[in-house]
Amino acid sequence: MASLFVPTCLPPDIVPSQPMKIVIFTIGTQGDGRPFVALGQGLVAHGHDVCIVTSERHKSLILGGGLSFAPIASDFADLMAQEHAAMDKGNQLRIGRQMSRALCDWTPLWVNQALEATKDADLIIGSGSGTALGASIAEKRGLPFVQAQFMPMTPSRNVPPLWPNPRFRLPGVLNLALTHCARVLIWRFMSRPIAIMRRELALPPIAWAGPWSEKDANGSRRYLLYAFSRHLQPQPPDWPKDRITVTGNWFYDQKNDWVPPPALEAFLAAGPKPLYVGFGSMMCGNPKAFTQLILKALRLTGRRAVIATGWGALKNQAGHEEDGLFFIDHAPHDWLFPRMSMAVHHGGAGTVAAAARAGLPQIVIPFLADQFYWSWRLHEIGVSPTILSRKHLTPETLALAIGRASALRITTAAHTLGPLINAEHGIDRAIETLSDWGLLGEKNPSGRSAEAEGAA
Incomplete structure (x- = not known):
């Protein structure tokens, strides 16, 4: 084959x-x-x-x-x-x-x-x-x-x-x-x-x-x-x-083979570029509480968001489109990320790279292993505004980080990084x-x- x-x-x-x-x-x-x-x-x-x-x-x-x-x-x-x-x-x-x-x-x-x-x-x-x-x-x-x-x-x-x-x-x-x-x-x-x-x-x-x-x-x-x-x-x-x-x-791209749900395309067309929130293959002990924390933070910012539930760190709560929130199981990053304004994620090496290639500011909530390192590294090179701890995370601290990631110096650094990764x-x-x-x-x-x- x-x-x-x-x-x-x-x-x-x-x-x-x-x-x-x-x-x-x-x-x-x-x-x-x-x-x-x-x-x-x-x-x-x-x-x-x-x-x-x-x-x-x-x-x-x-x-x-x-x-x-x-x-x-x-x-x-x-x-x-x-x-x-x-x-x-x-x-x-x-x-x-x-x-x-x-x-x-x-x-x-x-x-x-x-x-x-x-x-x-x-x-x-x-x-x-x-x-x-x-x-x-x-x-x-x-x-x-x-x-x-x-x-x-x-x-x-x-x-x-x-x-x-x-x-x-x-x-x-x-x-x-x-x-x-x-x-x-x-x-x-x-x-x-x-x-x-x-x-x-x-x-x-x-x-x-x-x-x-x-x-x-x-x-x-x-x-x-x-x-x-x-x-x-x-x-x-x-x-x-x-x-x-x-x-x-090493990017495995699938954007030419993936057909997005019509509801997702309609959501993206209905307003400004949303945030991406997703934690890939990570899991947590109380995904319902973690999801509520994330949702409260997003509502504090007033920003639209696409929320990918992945392996289960987040619970799918479809039906919040009127609040500017759209839930999906997953989508290829090479298709989705160019349509986003920012990425909030766990700091896995693949997600870090895909968001960097798309020129997105990033906020990392690390779970384990090298995710702590990439959180620190993104902050060092100026495409992430802060280093967060999941153990001490609150809706207010996450909302503040999202606001700070919209600063001109962060967005400029992220937009500059994208073409360098691509090349x-x-x-x-x-x-x-x-x-x-x-x-x-x-x-x-x-x-x-x-x-x-x-x-x-």
């Missing part, structure tokens, strides 16, 4: 001398999967065969993008539904422990599913919770592996740690030290399921400090693509350019980088032997 799909954004006649089978592991929410559909389409346009290994929940997304799909046992929607209390309190440690327990349950199934999906593979790419699995399978098979991430995780003097709070300005040496500490803490949560995984694969255990070295146990280099914009977070000079690249965002062509840069690293042609940087080929 993948070989029949050629996106119009890349020349279809660019075909490498040696087409490859590329397997991508992405385990998480739909926001984790969408960028890899875009990357996969770009790789297919260059003649490669791409299979994405992810949750059955995302099968239609992958197949709809013209790519091959392989299932893996995971359901992050169910996992987050079980952790409402921890998310409401911002308890990242409890969320980490619950994630570790879930991964321990899933891991034995993952190994067999991953080995099946990577038969005849030439290159493996992994992201998020799929990173350790993809890297371990690549190590077992003697294949090159590339990690792809949507938030800065590599220690740097110039980038504050994602945890506990990036807004604190620290000396460079402390940025380095705290990021190393954060990675060791992450490793403590992940070490048990990864130990199970590596035992199943008959691989040696990973040292106590975690899998952060520049080479794996086979001596192959660890490559890393950061799929975010350099205009949101520039690549710092102390990241090694020979194995780490900030490519720009990056992150997919092209990612593929060019993979080629420069020798991962997409006849050259075999893994140095795998005939024995490794046979074992695979």
Whole structure:
């Protein structure tokens, strides 16, 4: 199926001398999967065969993008539904422990599913919770592996740690030290399921400090693509350019394939551009109360709004069109955001990028993980007026933030950022980088032997 799909954004006649089978592991929410559909389409346009290994929940997304799909046992929607209390309190440690327990349950199934999906593979790419699995399978098979991430995780003097709070300005040496500490803490949560995984694969255990070295146990280099914009977070000079690249965002656009409901089009035509309010795949313990807080804030501003209920952080309360409010389940960001005046959201990397590309001022109400970082970063570059805490959020503070986001300096910064994001062509840069690293042609940087080929 993948070989029949050629996106119009890349020349279809660019075909490498040696087409490859590329397997991508992405385990998480739909926001984790969408960028890899875009990357996969770009790789297919260059003649490669791409299979994405992810949750059955995302099968239609992958197949709809013209790519091959392989299932893996995971359901992050169910996992987050079980952790409402921890998310409401911002308890990242409890969320980490619950994630570790879930991964321990899933891991034995993952190994067999991953080995099946990577038969005849030439290159493996992994992201998020799929990173350790993809890297371990690549190590077992003697294949090159590339990690792809949507938030800065590599220690740097110039980038504050994602945890506990990036807004604190620290000396460079402390940025380095705290990021190393954060990675060791992450490793403590992940070490048990990864130990199970590596035992199943008959691989040696990973040292106590975690899998952060520049080479794996086979001596192959660890490559890393950061799929975010350099205009949101520039690549710092102390990241090694020979194995780490900030490519720009990977956008999977669907505006030409999506038909909006007539009622939505009528609402948009009936007045000035509304706000967008949506929290994607996030959930909370009391969505009714959270929805009422949001609605009260919107009424205090007197602004029109399109409210996307997503996975359930907000409750659909259709019928408030007379109040200037329109509820939808979801809509492609590339269609909807150019019709909005501002975006109020959770700070997921994909939503941040889509709103930035549309030139929108942004207000972030973070729930977990890198969302706190992107909230801080948007404030730093001037497209968000404040840093909010969901735990202490009130209708009045949100209404005030919406008012401040309408200031000329914020809207000007946001409108200036949009064309810069559009001009990056992150997919092209990612593929060019993979080629420069020798991962997409006849050259075999893994140095795998005939024995490794046979074992695979």
